Amino acid sequence: MPELPEVETIKRGLENILLQSRDKIHILKIETSSLRLRNSVRRSQLNKVGGQSLLNLTRKAKYIVFELNDFCLISHLGMTGSWRIEKDLRNHDHVRIFLSNNEILTYNDPRRFGVFDVVTKRELEHYPRFTALGLDPILDSRFNGEYLFAQIRKRFSPIKSLIMNQQIVVGVGNIYASEALYLAGIHPLTFAANLTRVQVDILVSAIKEVLFDAIVCGGSTVSDYRQTSGSSGDAQNFLFVYGKSKENCFYCEAIIQSQVIVGRNSFWCPECQSLM
DNA sequence: CTCAGATCCTGTGCGC
């Protein structure tokens, strides 16, 4: 479900709810469902978070990290994960965090592609899922044309699959990959090694712009994504190509094309995006 | 190492 802008929006929503009160909120206990997500949480770790305070929230790639006194909770939303504050139990609720303010913070995930983990702060420094991550286009100023060009200059796969590769650049998923390539005027099937340095510079700017604008809009609600508050995102109203197969290009009115590229449906304008 | 494809799941929407 969520790409960088959606995860960032959810993280900010959780910040408003969990970190704004005068008294620090602490965790009473955490319960998990019997069905496992992509990982399984060590029960011994889970039992130690009782009494720990919620101190801070950060986003690492598409992960949300809840910082406690001695531990960190790690959450990846997969395709269909969501967090909400509600006492009622719903189908597909997999993690319930009972809070000292008498609220329950609940993780729901029908497809169970998400990750929920509990690690010590020391373990976080070498957390396996974090060690190979590429640069963050929003948070890390080292993500520039020089970096991306060096990463892809010898790669012979379609550029779209490489900007979705989290080991190169994090946060870009299937929607914003198509959108960024459209903005940059680059055909998604272009072999990465064929891109010029100038094109890569433009692509880097396009990725930053697409993600930044989507954060401002509160993320894209294509089917079921919701902000923590429950409201829809707004960015889906500003998409140019994603999901717009057979519609007219906003600028040139050519018919938007679509094709599965490395397993993911991809959208582009045949006039505005040239294949190198 | 690199790359394409399969895989983990459930829900939804479409065509018949």
Add this chain to the structure above:
DNA sequence: TGCGCACAGGATCTGA
């Protein structure tokens, strides 16, 4: 109305 199928915003594993 009901059924089967294709597809869905991600990451990881396998085998070529």
